[in-house]
Amino acid sequence: MQDSNVFGVVLAGGIGTRMGNVEKPKQFMEIGGKPIIIHTIEKFVMNPQFDKILVLSPKQWIKHTEDLIKKYIPGIDNVVVISGGATRNETIMNSIRYIEEQGKLNEDTIIVTHDSVRPFVTHRILEENIKYAKEFGACDTVVPATDTIVESKDHQLISTIPDRSMMYQGQTPQSFKALHLRELYEGLNAEEKKILTDACKILVIKGEKVHLVEGEESNIKITYPYDLRVAESLLSE
Numbered sequence: 001m002q003d004s005n006v007f008g009v010v011l012a013g014g015i016g017t018r019m020g021n022v023e024k025p026k027q028f029m030e031i032g033g034k035p036i037i038i039h040t041i042e043k044f045v046m047n048p049q050f051d052k053i054l055v056l057s058p059k060q061w062i063k064h065t066e067d068l069i070k071k072y073i074p075g076i077d078n079v080v081v082i083s084g085g086a087t088r089n090e091t092i093m094n095s096i097r098y099i100e101e102q103g104k105l106n107e108d109t110i111i112v113t114h115d116s117v118r119p120f121v122t123h124r125i126l127e128e129n130i131k132y133a134k135e136f137g138a139c140d141t142v143v144p145a146t147d148t149i150v151e152s153k154d155h156q157l158i159s160t161i162p163d164r165s166m167m168y169q170g171q172t173p174q175s176f177k178a179l180h181l182r183e184l185y186e187g188l189n190a191e192e193k194k195i196l197t198d199a200c201k202i203l204v205i206k207g208e209k210v211h212l213v214e215g216e217e218s219n220i221k222i223t224y225p226y227d228l229r230v231a232e233s234l235l236s237e
Helices: 036-045 059-072 088-101 121-135 179-186 189-195 200-205 227-234
Strands: 004-012 052-057 078-082 110-114 138-144 168-177 210-214
Touching: 004 036, 004 088, 036 052, 036 059, 036 110, 036 121, 036 168, 052 059, 052 088, 059 078, 078 088, 088 110, 088 179, 110 121, 110 179, 121 138, 121 168, 121 227, 138 200, 168 179, 179 200
Parallel strands: 004 052, 004 110, 052 078, 138 210
Antiparallel strands: 110 168, 138 168
């Protein structure tokens, strides 16, 4: 059996329009005196299971990201910054292409994909993602829904209220056997690609199993200005 390569894939391809009128993408905003993205990369760097950590950044921010890594995590040699794609899934495909170019892509290659703006991911969550991706081929980090979920097809009236006990809120990481994920993605038609909100949906559309990993309430995504204040208080704890 070939070696099972494990790659961290930090998705920093977005520009973060919901943060309001800010001059830089939200992953570069600071909490606790450090850019959010650095806190996130550090969590991956601390885990010895990752052969390499790929950070996927908007093209015009690659140099800036590299400079931040040199400044805050000096002497680290297994973090590489590459260009993201037009969509989240194209960004993930870019990471798989890079792994292939390095001659490291085989049937056992695992990618642990994670939002750059979720800096509070825990060691346990990363460990379980690696474990379940190896065992089941794909997994998604989730927390049970605490609020009642209401569906409205026309955005005005309630269509249905699903049973909350079966509802979860998706977080990241989402982890996969990389080669299989790419094969499934390439097998989707344009219509299917259009409805993708995340990578797990690629497998769900194709009727494949995705194992659940228990997330943490603290594994928040920093999306809005309010989230920056929450993040600061989580850090001070």
